Amino acid sequence: MFKSMIAASIALAVTAMAGAASAQTGADLNISPRRVTFDESERSASVYVFNQGDAPATYTVELVDRAMQADGQIVLASDVSPGQVSPSAAEFIQYTPRRVTLQPRESQVIRVRVRPPATGGSHEYRTHLTVTALPPEDSGFTVDQAVAPGAEEVSLQVVALFSVSIPLILREGEVDARAGIDGVTRLPALEGAPNGAVKLDLVRAGANSVYGDVEVYAGEGPAERLVTLVRGVAVYPEIERRTVIAPLAEALPEGVALRIVYKDDDAHPGATLATAVVPGS
Known part of the structure; x- marks a missing residue:
């Protein structure tokens, strides 16, 4: 109004x-x-x-x-x-x-x-x-x-x-908060993300909304490190999936392995709701 x-x-x-x-x-x-x-x-x-x-x-x-x-x-x-x-x-x-x-x-x-x-x-x-x-x-x-x-x-x-x-x-009643990660892609440098970004879809798999933090890790084994964190991302029941763009804190080489984790900050704080891995090349 x-x-x-x-x-x-x-x-x-x-x-x-x-x-x-x-x-x-x-x-x-x-x-x-x-x-x-x-x-x-x-x-x-x-x-x-x-x-x-x-x-x-x-x-x-x-x-x-x-x-x-x-x-x-x-x-x-x-x-x-x-x-x-x-x-x-x-x-x-x-x-x-x-x-x-x-x-x-x-x-x-x-x-x-x-x-x-x-x-x-x-x-x-x-x-x-x-x-x-x-x-x-x-x-x-x-x-x-x-x-x-x-x-x-x-x-x-x-x-x-x-x-x-x-x-x-x-x-x-019982809370059914489940999620998945789909469509992970790398984006080049863009406005607000000079080091590029990771684009992904959070998919709500349960009946309830989900709410948590998106963590993106780069590298493999002992060299793996957190490269971006997006806090407080929700997917409400009226939609099945939501697109998230996570700007990178540092420039990453092409072909680096990525691991994306969606952690609950709602019904079970700290629990992992979903994980996706993009292998290195």
């Missing part, structure tokens, strides 16, 4: 004004932890919202359903078809407060509770706790400022609303 509002404002500004100003509000917003998982033994959690800026800020807190795409992007559930969205956890979640004002360097605890669905069986539900910084009351033009450029001209100010979302996952 916010993106569409901003886009509409920009389009209007291009066609109807001679002068404009823009600003971004809330870039100093931070949230911890980065995700929350509820199960039969854990029904409540605390989420901390931090104002790391130098000025007071007001934030709204809401639940927004989102969906993952094959490239890892998270989009609004309303932007995709219903079959491409995991069941929503929003109706099972209560949280407070829903609006906070924080002074510089101040934090606020958001209390989150879930009630178990009455469906039975094994299911996974998800929604996203979304915290959005509101613009300060003095961020806009006054009427006099808006008409200042000329009698027939109007100025607008476009304020981008900054938000941060974290997934809230509710699991019922």
